[in-house]
Amino acid sequence: MTALIQLRGINKYFGDYHALRDIDLEIKQGEFFSLLGPSGCGKTTLLRTIAGFEDPSAGTLSIDGRPMAGVPANKRPTNMVFQSYAIFPHLTVAENVGFGLRRDPRSKAEKAGAVKDALEMVGLGGYGARSAHALSGGQRQRVALARALILKPKVLLLDEPLSALDRKMRELMQVELMKLQRQVGITFILVTHDQEEALVMSDRVAVMFDGQIRQMDDPEAIYTRPRSREVAAFIGKMNFLPGTLHSSGEGVEADVAGLGRAMIPPDRVTPGLGSGPAVIGLRPESLAVLFEGETTTRRTVEGTVDEVVYYGDMTYYDVRIAGVDEPLNIAMKNLVGRDVLEVGTATRVAWDERSLVPLAP
Amino acid sequence: MSGGRILGIYAVLYLIFLYAPIVLLPIFAFNDATIIAFPLSGFSTRWFEALWGNAALGDAVGNSLFIAAMTAILSTLLGICAARAGAMADFPGKSGILGFVMLPLVLPEIIIAVSLLIVLRQVLDMQLSNWTVIAAHTLLCTPFSIAILNGAFQNLDPSIEEGAMDLGESRWGAFCSVVLPLVMPGIVSSLLIAFTISLDEFIIAFFLTGSNPTMPVYIWGLLRFPQQLPVVMALGTILVALSIVLLAIAEFYRRRGLARAGLKDSGGFL
Ligand SMILES: Nc1ncnc2c1ncn2[C@@H]1O[C@H](COP(=O)(O)OP(=O)(O)O)[C@@H](O)[C@H]1O
Numbered sequence: 206m207t208a209l210i211q212l213r214g215i216n217k218y219f220g221d222y223h224a225l226r227d228i229d230l231e232i233k234q235g236e237f238f239s240l241l242g243p244s245g246c247g248k249t250t251l252l253r254t255i256a257g258f259e260d261p262s263a264g265t266l267s268i269d270g271r272p273m274a275g276v277p278a279n280k281r282p283t284n285m286v287f288q289s290y291a292i293f294p295h296l297t298v299a300e301n302v303g304f305g306l307r308r309d310p311r312s313k314a315e316k317a318g319a320v321k322d323a324l325e326m327v328g329l330g331g332y333g334a335r336s337a338h339a340l341s342g343g344q345r346q347r348v349a350l351a352r353a354l355i356l357k358p359k360v361l362l363l364d365e366p367l368s369a370l371d372r373k374m375r376e377l378m379q380v381e382l383m384k385l386q387r388q389v390g391i392t393f394i395l396v397t398h399d400q401e402e403a404l405v406m407s408d409r410v411a412v413m414f415d416g417q418i419r420q421m422d423d424p425e426a427i428y429t430r431p432r433s434r435e436v437a438a439f440i441g442k443m444n445f446l447p448g449t450l451h452s453s454g455e456g457v458e459a460d461v462a463g464l465g466r467a468m469i470p471p472d473r474v475t476p477g478l479g480s481g482p483a484v485i486g487l488r489p490e491s492l493a494v495l496f497e498g499e500t501t502t503r504r505t506v507e508g509t510v511d512e513v514v515y516y517g518d519m520t521y522y523d524v525r526i527a528g529v530d531e532p533l534n535i536a537m538k539n540l541v542g543r544d545v546l547e548v549g550t551a552t553r554v555a556w557d558e559r560s561l562v563p564l565a566p
Numbered sequence: 567m568s569g570g571r572i573l574g575i576y577a578v579l580y581l582i583f584l585y586a587p588i589v590l591l592p593i594f595a596f597n598d599a600t601i602i603a604f605p606l607s608g609f610s611t612r613w614f615e616a617l618w619g620n621a622a623l624g625d626a627v628g629n630s631l632f633i634a635a636m637t638a639i640l641s642t643l644l645g646i647c648a649a650r651a652g653a654m655a656d657f658p659g660k661s662g663i664l665g666f667v668m669l670p671l672v673l674p675e676i677i678i679a680v681s682l683l684i685v686l687r688q689v690l691d692m693q694l695s696n697w698t699v700i701a702a703h704t705l706l707c708t709p710f711s712i713a714i715l716n717g718a719f720q721n722l723d724p725s726i727e728e729g730a731m732d733l734g735e736s737r738w739g740a741f742c743s744v745v746l747p748l749v750m751p752g753i754v755s756s757l758l759i760a761f762t763i764s765l766d767e768f769i770i771a772f773f774l775t776g777s778n779p780t781m782p783v784y785i786w787g788l789l790r791f792p793q794q795l796p797v798v799m800a801l802g803t804i805l806v807a808l809s810i811v812l813l814a815i816a817e818f819y820r821r822r823g824l825a826r827a828g829l830k831d832s833g834g835f836l
């Protein structure tokens with residue numbers, strides 16, 4: 206099956222500023238795809254290029270097999286939920302949602318029915334007659350969604366749709382958006398700077414820095430097998446230890462400062478990374494501190510607790526080990542009946558070769 | 567004495583200084599005497615009746631209304647174009663051009679009047695008419711229109727227009743269906759203010775009217791006849807009342823525009 210959306214060698218310049226660099230991207234029908242990256246990396250620009258609000262300086266874009274060069278935004282099979290939601294404040298909720306149907310040849314009654322259905326779909330049944338400028342942030346967002354989805358686009362583009370909402374509302378809307386996407390079967394492209402949001406919601410994530418896509422993978426691969434230090438640092442927490450890689454017939458062996466030698470499991474070997482100096486990444490939850498009397502079959506290293514941060518469900522320990530400047534950050538679940546270690550306690554840190562993520566230095 | 571009291575007294579004195587002469591207008595307009603002096607001699611509406619019967623004045627008022635209406639429309643149209651260009655993305659020389667467009671706001675009117683007269687008569691060899699006044703008044707009023715409309719356009723979320731385009735409208739369709747309704751309060755306010763400025767503008771009109779004077783020019787002519795002074799007072803009273811009403815409507819629309827866009831009042835133009 207060919208991709209619904211194809212981007213080939215897309216570049217975008219704003220004057221001298223190179224905002225998008227050689228973007229190659231294929232997105233399948235029905236996929237929930239996220240563009241994740243820090244503010245200013247070009248996510249919105251890429252989304253606007255797909256929507257037809259920016260013309261690429263170079264490269265081609267096609268949607269559903271149709272080249273989009275010269276096709277204006279109003280003729281593309283895409284709809285957008287803007288970061289500011291772009292609700293029309295002089296219209297009612299129903300008029301906002303029905304805005305895109307104005308050229309629709311269906312009868313007035315049919316269109317009113319479609320508006321009603323769309324409002325119910327986003328949980329705003331009965332809000333139709335309200336004035337749009339009096340809505341709350343969450344309600345505006347739902348109106349923006351209904352307004353776009355009522356047109357049954359091939360692709361729905363969402364520019365940081367949840368960033369203006371408070372935490373509770375955001376988590377609620379994440380789940381609702383995922384449900385909605387499954388229900389309507391429309392391809393979603395979500396722009397976000399929130400890595401958790403991208404990991405939770407997406408089938409695939411593209412991580413962007415400086416106008417480039419650095420890695421494109423499913424959330425699990427992005428999290429457990431980041432390809433570069435930048436991606437690893439941006440997605441969640443990661444400890445970095447200096448090390449050396451030795452590539453041989455048996456596989457790749459890492460010599461990690463403070464931990465010693467270990468074989469990297471074949472599925473963890475970062476493609477394109479050969480012998481030589483490297484940085485070894487370790488996720489906090491792939492390590493463990495050992496409590497008094499606890500034993501393990503994993504490898505261990507002596508350390509001292511340097512800092513304790515208690516989160517309720519989790520405790521984050523900074524543990525100093527010999528031969529490394531920075532303490533290791535370790536995440537531990539707070540199990541019932543287990544004490545929190547105090548600062549200064551001597552402990553052991555458990556790890557194994559599956560904790561190691563070899564990265565270019 | 568506290569600083570607040572001093573400020574209060576200052577404000578009261580300032581307002582008296584500002585408005586006392588205007589308050590004199592209706593007092594003498596309704597006074598039953600030819601001489602403008604206290605004590606008042608009784609209530610009369612005969613100066614207003616004298617206004618009514620004056621055909622030359624009628625013509626002057628007609629000229630002025632026509633000129634003011636055309637000026638309001640032209641300067642508002644130009645203002646919409648300029649404000650929209652200003653609200654859109656940067657283009658080369660944007661700030662320089664916008665600065666130049668706003669220049670007539672601070673140029674002395676007498677200089678505009680003299681230079682326009684020279685250009686129209688000596689260079690272009692045109693006959694002076696209502697249209698020469700309209701052209702000059704448009705020049706004068708456009709910066710005010712731009713200032714008002716700039717506020718209206720800049721308060722507008724740029725993604726609103728793109729939102730309409732995203733939902734199937736052409737650029738023009740999006741402008742008409744969402745941008746125009748949202749800046750309409752600014753447009754009404756610009757029309758009214760340009761109308762008011764043009765209606766009572768004297769210097770430029772004095773230089774550029776042909777054989778048919780505008781109302782302020784006609785009033786100036788009346789001043790040579792002392793017995794006509796109360797008539798001028800009556801006319802002035804009507805003008806003040808009209809100006810206040812127009813400016814109040816303009817301000818009402820400007821505020822409504824802000825409220826619609828969900829914004830706080832940030833001083834504004836008036
Ligand atoms: N119309 C524009 N003109 C000039 N520079 C722009 C324009 N739009 C975006 N940029 C620049 O391009 C970069 C990427 O912007 P954007 O795509 O909005 O980033 P993101 O959405 O990832 O935060 C930013 O540095 C921004 O300043």
Ligand SMILES: [Mg+2]
Nearest residue numbers: 245248249250
């Ligand atoms: Mg953005």
